[in-house]
Amino acid sequence: MNTPKTYDQLVEENEALLIQLDEATETIHAIRTGQVDALVVEGKDGHELYSLKTADQTYRVFIETMNEGAVTLNEEGLILYCNSTFASMVGLPLSKVIALSFETFIPPDCKEQYEQLFEHGWTEDTKVETSILSSNGLVPCQLSVTALELDGGVAMSVIITDLTSQKETQKLLKSNNERLEEMNIALEVSNHDLQQFASVASHDLQEPLRKIQMFSEILKDRHLGELPADSVKYLEKIIDSSNRMRTMIIDILSYSRLSTQNDSYEIMDLTDIVHEVLKDFELRIQEQKARVVVGRLPELEVNPGQIRQVFQNLISNALKFSRSDQPPVIEIKSLPSANVDDPADIPFASISISDNGIGFDEQYVEKIFSLFQRLNTKDIYEGSGIGLAVTKRIIDKHNGRIKAHSREGVGSTFIISLPLRQNNPS
Structure with missing residues (x-):
């Protein structure tokens, strides 16, 4: 039968425990701050020396400044060391985390996943997405494990990356x-x-x-x-x-x-398309005594009906906005290889359509491709103000570019740049 301890004995034991706790706290602090490089521990085979290779000052400073949690486990899965980030993640003071089993922070439905990670982590670097328990609930995270060689044996380093923000972003x-x-x-x-x-x-x-x-x-x-x-x-x-x-x-x-x-593309000779369009304007060209010069144009992969409409709109404009003091002169030709700024580095061809018409002020060059925009009075020049908007939209659908240059009273030039081939998988 044990004899009850007196009040003085209990006070004495409590003071001894407080001294041991202070010593343990100082030891842990010394290890974490790099003041201690080895520990002598009394075991079943006598005193054993444990070198703290992985706890040198540089390592500890790095670990403490990490945004990720970091712990070191022994072969039983007990926490030998952890940084303050991990302690914050689980909502406990550092002194409460050291010597706990890491499995303490693994929720029941993730136990099997953690056991496989812990088993494989000794032979190969392994990562897994899981969750850990904290005082505020579950924390989604990634565990990255690797084995460390210490003088006293092998330990396991675990880096815990908080995925809360990432998961919220993914959800959003x-x-x-x-x-x-x-x-x-x-x-x-x-x-x-x-x-x-x-x-x-x-x-x-x-x-x-x-x-x-x-x-x-x-x-x-x-x-x-x-x-x-x-x-x-x-x-x-x-x-x-x-x-x-x-x-x-x-x-x-x-x-x-x-x-x-639905867009369907085929290889077409643009010269043929332009000559077809000119046949439609034959009577009007004769009436206005216009001269149309067509050079050799390239073969491109286009939607024939849409590109025909492009040339129809531009030739119609050249005839419509002609000067009253001289017959229209329209020149359609292929330009040297286009300097088109294309990130995909796709080869382009360029065609210019020039006239000697009334022209326009280039400060309005962007407006002319907008829907219902007109630079001339409808009482003098017929039209809806939609033709050039349709033209630009067709060129955009062909992954091309269109730009205009003009001088009032001198004429206008429209330059179309189109890819030789469309990148449309069949």
Whole structure:
């Protein structure tokens, strides 16, 4: 039967324990700050010397300044050393962490994963994503383990990288991607509806417009001599306005179709395309006594219908914005290898379309490719202000570039740069 200890004996034992604790704390501090390079420990075979190779001052300073947690384990998985970052991660003071089993901080559903990591870590460097327990709950992290050779044997170094911010970013990114996908689906539906609306609207608008044009022409032809001069002037304005409206409806429909039509590309000789376009303008060229010079143009991979529209728009503009004091002269030619700034280093070809027309002030060079932008009055020059916007959009869809140079009263030059081949997997 044990004799109860007196109050004085308990006080004496408590003081002895406090001294031992102070000594242990000082020893741990000395190890962490590099003041101690070896320890003598009394074991079952007597006193044993443990050299602290991995705890030299440089190593400890580095470990303490790391943003990651760092611990050193013995073969039983006990924590021989840890830095202050790991102690903060698990929400405990350093003195409470030392000598604990690292498995203490592994949640139950991650035990098997940790055991495999601990087993393989002695023979090869290993990493795994898991979680550790802290006073505030689970901390997602990556454990990176490697074996260390010490004088007293082998130890395991474990680096713990907190993945909380990364996981939150991934979660936010996933949420944003899901929202973007939903928006893309909604946009596709909206584009389809818009295309349907444009088709229906163009048909429904053109039908009454045709009647306005037809009855206006009948009225003009049959009753021209009977109408007062003011009425004739108003009637001509109705006819001109309805013609412009019809042109605008057709151009808007063409522009909207560029968003939805499937692009198919084939190798085409641009010279042939230009000559086809010129056949459509044959009568107009004769009427304006225009001269069109076409050089040898390259073969490119293009959408024939769209590129035909590009040349049609640019040649039409050159004829439309001609000077009244001289016939139009239009030159279409291939330029030397284009200096196009392309990050993919794709070979380009360049074609210029020049005229001797009225030109424009180059300060407006960016505006001319915008939808409904006009630099000239519609009363003198017909058109919807959509042609160059359509042209630029087609060139963009071909991964090309278009730019313009001009001088008022001298003429304009449009330079188109297109890739020789489109990068579209079949």
